[in-house]
Amino acid sequence: MRILHLTPTLDPHAGGLAEGVRQSALALAALGHRVEAASLDAPGAPFLEPLLAECSLPLAALGPGYGKYGRTPNLVPWLREHGPRFDAVIVNGLWQYHSFAAWLALRSVGVRYYVFPHGMLDPWFKHTYPFKHLKKWLYWPWAEYRLLRDAQAVLFTTEEERLLARQSFWLYRAREQVVSYGTGKPPADSERHLEAFHAAYPALRGRRIVLFLGRLHPKKGCDLLIHAFARLASEVPDAHLVLAGPGNNDAIAALRSIAAQAGIAERITWTGMLQGDLKWGAFRASDAFALPSHQENFGIAVVEALACGLPVLISDKVNIWREVASDGAGFVAGDTLEGTVQNLRRWFMLDEVDRERMRMQAAATFRERFTVDAHTQRLLNVLEADAAHDTYPVGRPSVV
Incomplete structure (x- = not known):
């Protein structure tokens, strides 16, 4: 399959999300799939050269994104032009421009996309940062709600995450799939x-x-x-x-x-x-x-x-x-x-x-x-089943 990982950043300082994308891409490529990445990073970001040399991952760095939201004029046109090359696009994370841009661009060109919230729908944020949650509510109906509603599937790492995700916003529709998660084996030496x-x-x-x-x-x-x-x-x-x-x-x-x-x-x-x-x-x-x-x-x-x-x-x-x-x-x-x-x-x-x-x-x-191989197989089971049935549920998601 031809798979695109879309992520706000690949900066190792961003924590587990960037490392998870890297590990997933490596595991998929090792199985013979053609994997690329697109991010809101600036093309000359200093962490990109050693990272790409290590994992040989084709990357479109489409930033720099402006502010914490990361808006960049390059992303939507790039996705509309290049999105049809891929059998699936995996959107990693929410609440930044890359996720809204995916919804704007990919639904119009008929490309299946999947969303990994990576815990960003956890109700802990609602209780701990109520003012930020209020701002998210103003944004939610016009962006992330539609992103999840029109996704081929919303992918969760655990059953616990799936159940918690339903508690943050009452306006919530998604075709839910639990695909686990994992990482590679540590180096042997x-x-x-x-x-x-x-x-x-x-x-x-x-x-x-x-x-x-x-x-x-x-x-x-x-x-x-x-x-x-x-x-x-x-x-x-x-x-x-x-x-x-x-x-x-x-x-x-x-x-x-x-x-x-x-x-x-x-x-x-x-x-x-x-x-x-x-x-x-x-x-x-x-x-x-x-x-x-x-x-x-x-x-x-x-x-x-x-x-x-x-x-x-x-x-x-x-x-x-x-x-x-x-x-x-x-x-x-x-x-x-x-x-x-x-x-x-x-x-x-x-x-x-x-x-x-x-x-x-x-x-x-x-x-x-928790090996990345087990996670990768579960993810591929979802992607390949959808590809075999040639399904694309824009505007008609399964409500779970």
Whole structure:
């Protein structure tokens, strides 16, 4: 098949969405499908050259997009001209110009398009940012509602995400499909990764590292993690917290202030964003992975941790928490301070035999549930079934 991934950006700093698009494109191409990408990135964006050299993904960078919305005059004409070359277009994410442009352009040329909301319909945003939600309501009937209504299918990563998506806007129509999600296997050279990480952070060698890796954003619960770690730090003198990821200056300053006030500033290492060997080295060097998030659609970093055999300590707002809990691949609790303390304490109290058993289960959970190959096959089942029936439901979606 000829497949186009449409995304607001491929910038690695954007988090899991950009990485998910890259992984999906690589997996589809490995199966012999012709995959391209289009984004709102500026053609000369500095992160594009190394990214494209690594994955050999044909890309139309149609930006720069203006403002947070990312509007660019190049996208709709490009989609109308090039859209008919593709058997399917996958629209990744909502609330930016690329999704509205897809609806404007593709329905008029009869191209099947599919929408991955990537958790952006989660009602958590409605409750946490009511003013922003009001602004979205003003936009919703004219843009995203129509985008979803006229899509060949709206694709969800979990059943949990599918059910939550129905709760944000009462005006909602979609043909829903759950296709899972996943990521690739970690690179095999674990010793090289470990040495690269320890060379960069020699003071962490031999420590029991609790790793957070992701954007340092308020929804991720990093403040809870710092407070919880502070409560237990004296009980586990060899434990150390690593906060790895990008964030705006105000968010990071607020977190550093919390650490200083709690008296554990010297027990935390702030690495900034880690990539390549350093990222995999952080996973390999760590004792457990922690994400007490208030909202997490899937959690690519959670799955990467599992892939490295790293048990995960997550909140029940991470949408794969049921799978983690039922498999025993980590511990799950509420997205509160007490829940975060509970997860850390349960992990620290395990003996080495039980920790090793959980490490083995973490790796097994990744293999059985979250490989990009399994996700790709489910996605292809949907795309190929629609292509075989030559269906295109513009104006007449299935209402689920």
